[in-house]
Amino acid sequence: MEGASPPPQADDSDFLDAQLYLDEPGDAPHAAQEDAPRLAVKFLVPNVAAGSIIGKGGVNVSDIQAQSQARIQIGEPWPGTLGEFGAPPAHDRLLLITGTLDALLTALHAVLATFRSELAALAAVAAREDGAMALRMLVHARLCGTLIGRGGATIRSFKDASGAVFNISPPPGPGDPPERVVRLTGTPDQLLRAVALVLTKLSQNPDYPLLTDVSLGFGPPAAAPAEAWGGAAPPPGGGAGAFLPHAAAAAAAGVGTTSLVMAVPEDRVGVVIGRGGAVINQIKAVLGVRIRISRRGECLPGTNDRSCEISGPPESVALAQRLIQQKVEGVERE
Template structure:
C-alpha cells in the first residue's frame, strides 16, 4: 500500500495480481474507455475498504481490475467529514469494484442491524457541475428515466457557493444494493458520453485549496470571513442556522466540547440575536491550526447536514 503521505491510498500489488477482466456488460459502446467514479464514505467505512494492512483494497483491485484510490483521513469533501474513494478503469471493471465495495459495506450494515432483508441505504457520488446536465436531461427527462429504470432514489444537490472554487455536486442514490448498482451503471453510461467528465480524472482530490480559501459573499451572506487576527490565530467565522445551533452545542454543551477536543480548535458561538449580516445564521468562530479548523468545521457542518436531511425525509 502506498504511503499515507500520498494523496491517495491504494495497493501496488493490484497491477501485478489483477484477474482477467469480467464479462462485458451491455452498458454502452464505450466499455473500454478509461472512466472513473468518485463517492463519499465515512472514515470507519474507509477503514473497512482498506482492510488490515491493505488486504481488502488489494483483493478488490485484483478481482475487479479497477484501480481504487482513497483520500487521506484528514482530506474530506467540503462541508462534510467524509473521505473520497475514486475507482477508475474500464466501465465493467469499475462496476465490479463498486459492487465489491458497496457489497461489503451493505453486509456490515446487515450484521449491525441483524436484518435479513437488504436495507435501503444512501451512497453519494461526486459529479462535476458541468456534467450534471447529462444526468438531469432536458426538463429533467433523463433523471426521471434513470429513477424509473433503476428503482433507486436519485437526488442532485445544488452547487455549494460557500466554498470558493468548488465545482462538484453530490448525486445521492438511495436504494438496495441492486438498485444502487443499476443506477450507477446507468449514470456512468451517461457520463461516458460527456467529453468534459474525464477532465476531472487527473485531479480527483483538489479540495484542500478550495476548503481553506475564504469566500466573500455579498453582504456577508453564506460566506467565510477571516478574523482580523487571522495571520496570528488562523480564525474563520461561519454561519449556522439559528434553529440548528442546539445540535452544535448539544445537551449541556456536550457536542461542542467533543468537537473542540477532537479537532483541537477553539469554538465560539455568538449570542442570541447576533447573526451573520443579512441572515438569521448565528456566528460560529473557529480558531486554531488550519487542520484543526478544517476538522471542526467538517464536524459542525455534518451535524447541520444530518439535521437538514432528517427534516427533508
C-alpha cells in the same frame, strides 16, 4: 541470416518519444482506439466505511482490485468535506475508482458487499430500515446538466430504470469546490444500475475527461480563473506544472491564442504521453491544442525536467496544462 543477432528492440520510452510529434488528427495508433475506455468515479464515504474497504493491512482493497482489475484509491480523512445538503461538514474520505465500466462496477459491487458484511460500515451508509444504502457521488457541476437532462427527463428515466432514488445538491457558489453531490439511495443492485447509467451518460459528454478529476482531492474552485488551474507561479525549484516566466505573461494576456511552457520531470514524460501516444493525442484532439515535448536529454537549464510547450486558445491551454499536471501528480502519489 542464420546465427545473426536479432535487431535491438526499442524500449517503451523510445517508442513513446517517437509518438510526440504526431500533431495531425487521426495519427493515434489503432491499438489505443481499440482499448475499452477507462472511466473514473469519486465517492464520499464515511471514515469507518473507508476502513472496511481497506481492511487489515490493506487486504480487502488488494483483493477487490485483483478481482475487478479496477484501481481503488482512498484519501486521508478530510475534515470539513462537503456538508450534505446544508448539513455540517463531515469527516469523510474520498474513494476514487478507475477502470473500464465493467471493472468499475465489479469493484463497486465488492465494496457494497464489504459494507454489508461489517455492522459499523453498514450503519454508516444505511439510508432506510429496508436495507437501502446511500452512495454519494461527486460530479462536476458542468456535467450535471447532462445527468439531469432537459426538464429533468434524463434523471427521471434513470430513477425509473434503476429503482434508485436520486438527489443532487445545489450548484456550488463562488469559491466552492466545483463538484456537486449526487446522492443515490437504494439496494446494492439498484445502486449498481444507477451508477452504470450515470457513468455511461456522463462519458458521452465530450468534456467528461476534462472535468473528471482523477486525484484524491476536490477540483479547483468553480470561480477560479484559468491561470489557477495549474498555478501561474512556478513552485520553488521548478517541478511539474511550473510555468516559465514568459508563459505566465502570455496566459494572462488572454488574447486569441497563447502558448506556455511547463516543466515535466524526465522520468515522468512517458505517463504524460501514454502508450502509443494515446494520452497526449487525446488531449490534443479534445482540446484543439498543440503540444510539443523536448526530446530526451534536452532538459530545461539547471534541471532534469523536459519542456512541454502547449499552444492554442487560452482556456484550452490552461485545461491541457491542468490535465498534464494531474497525470504527473498521479505518478508522484503511487
